[in-house]
Amino acid sequence: xxxxxASGKGGTGKTTVATSLALAWGECSFLDCDVEGPNAHxxxxxxxxxxxxxxxxxxxxxxxxxxxxxxxxDFCRSHALAxxxxxxxxxxxxCHACGGCTLVCPTRAIYEVDRRIGEVRFGxxxxxxxxxxxxxxxxxxxxxxxxxxxxxxxxxxxxxIDSPPGTNCSMVEVAKEADIVLLVTExxxxxxxxxxxxxxxxKAINRPAAILVNRADWGAGEVHQYxxxxxxxxxxxxxxxxxxxxxxxxxxPLIESAPELRQHLLDLRAALVRTIRERAA
Amino acid sequence: xxxxxxxxxxxxxxxxxxxxARAPFMVIVDSETGEAETTANEAVSAGHGAGTQxxxxxxxLGAEILLTAHCGPKAFEVLxxxxxxxxxxxxxxxxxxxxxxxxxxxxxxxNSDSSAGWAG
Numbered sequence: 001x002x003x004x005x006a007s008g009k010g011g012t013g014k015t016t017v018a019t020s021l022a023l024a025w026g027e028c029s030f031l032d033c034d035v036e037g038p039n040a041h042x043x044x045x046x047x048x049x050x051x052x053x054x055x056x057x058x059x060x061x062x063x064x065x066x067x068x069x070x071x072x073x074d075f076c077r078s079h080a081l082a083x084x085x086x087x088x089x090x091x092x093x094x095c096h097a098c099g100g101c102t103l104v105c106p107t108r109a110i111y112e113v114d115r116r117i118g119e120v121r122f123g124x125x126x127x128x129x130x131x132x133x134x135x136x137x138x139x140x141x142x143x144x145x146x147x148x149x150x151x152x153x154x155x156x157x158x159x160x161i162d163s164p165p166g167t168n169c170s171m172v173e174v175a176k177e178a179d180i181v182l183l184v185t186e187x188x189x190x191x192x193x194x195x196x197x198x199x200x201x202x203k204a205i206n207r208p209a210a211i212l213v214n215r216a217d218w219g220a221g222e223v224h225q226y227x228x229x230x231x232x233x234x235x236x237x238x239x240x241x242x243x244x245x246x247x248x249x250x251x252x253p254l255i256e257s258a259p260e261l262r263q264h265l266l267d268l269r270a271a272l273v274r275t276i277r278e279r280a281a
Numbered sequence: 282x283x284x285x286x287x288x289x290x291x292x293x294x295x296x297x298x299x300x301x302a303r304a305p306f307m308v309i310v311d312s313e314t315g316e317a318e319t320t321a322n323e324a325v326s327a328g329h330g331a332g333t334q335x336x337x338x339x340x341x342l343g344a345e346i347l348l349t350a351h352c353g354p355k356a357f358e359v360l361x362x363x364x365x366x367x368x369x370x371x372x373x374x375x376x377x378x379x380x381x382x383x384x385x386x387x388x389x390x391x392n393s394d395s396s397a398g399w400a401g
Contacts, residue, residue, distance in 0.1 A: 015323065026286060073337060076330075078329055078330050079327055079329065079330025079331070079332075079333045079334040080326075080330060080333070081333075081338050082333045082336065082359040082362070083337070083354075084340045084341070084362050085338075085363070087362040087363070089333075089358065089359060089362060091330070091333060091355050094329055094330045094333065094355070140329075226350075231335035
């Protein structure tokens with residue numbers, strides 16, 4: 001089962017929950033797809049064994065073949081290419097690597113080179129197979145890095161995916177590869193607002209969802225009402241625990257600071273399987 | 282000589298728009314005849330790369346001078362390659378901007394003065 005742990009709002013406890021799910025379940029794969037700020041390693045403490053570069057193809061010019069007709073720049077929807085009399089310019093960070101410019105060039109003056117935009121790292125944290133993607137600082141397009149991490153999901157066993165925050169392309173990219181999306185929320189107006197956005201996004205791509213309410217003792221009534229209206233199960237509530245906050249500040253996972261949650265996190269697996277089945281029926 | 286002024290509406294009396302690539306209109310003024318022609322700026326709705334797109338439009342319209350308030354780094358690079366000189370001016374109408382340029386009151390920008398995606 002592939003579980004993406006996501007949230008509309010950032011800071012609800014997505015990584016805190018995802019890492020301790022992995023620790024509770026034991027033998028599984030953990031993919032950190034929050035490539036613009038991966039931090040699951042701070043709680044899982046994996047041994048990194050190797051890494052691989054993530055590259056995208058970007059256009060370059062054989063100047064002697066270019067007539068400066070501007071066909072490439074006209075085609076480029078990202079406006080990564082600019083052609084002015086006698087000069088051809090490429091702005092790598094705007095390029096979405098679609099390859100269109102190389103195809104429309106009438107003199108075939110454009111070729112592609114691989115440009116590094118990030119890295120995928122592989123390792124283990126005990127029985128957990130750990131994969132992490134990181135977009136290089138200053139890069140604008142995280143999707144190719146996320147894609148490379150997701151390729152490591154495999155077909156065997158449980159895969160826990162730490163999704164990027166928000167409800168944007170990055171989150172959708174991860175969610176569409178998941179069997180179920182566990183939405184971690186907090187009972188605040190902001191939390192509920194962004195949970196709504198996330199639920200709407202998942203409806204649009206037809207992915208089943210389950211809700212975990214973190215800091216539920218703040219008063220989760222409205223979250224429950226919303227979940228009932230949307231027919232999404234609330235599979236676990238975690239109270240706001242000082243011991244967890246203290247442990248987190250020392251890179252200790254939730255499950256270590258609050259061992260009483262272990263059984264709940266184990267039981268969560270069955271609840272997720274059930275939700276997937278009910279949705280499929 | 283053709284002068285391009287970024288504007289929020291059409292014609293010589295249009296108020297200037299302080300943004301370059303996200304200004305809704307570009308007014309091209311002929312410095313000899315004083316005639317003005319307005320072009321809608323397609324880059325206004327660009328998701329990304331509005332600067333590079335708008336800079337190419339200025340070049341395509343044949344302008345040698347651009348009067349605007351702010352210009353990002355990528356746009357500036359394209360304008361420099363197209364040999365378009367950029368002069369900074371913060372407000373007033375298109376006609377006032379052109380007069381100020383003619384009177385030599387404006388300073389040429391030697392570098393981009395705002396970060397990428399400033400108005401986006």
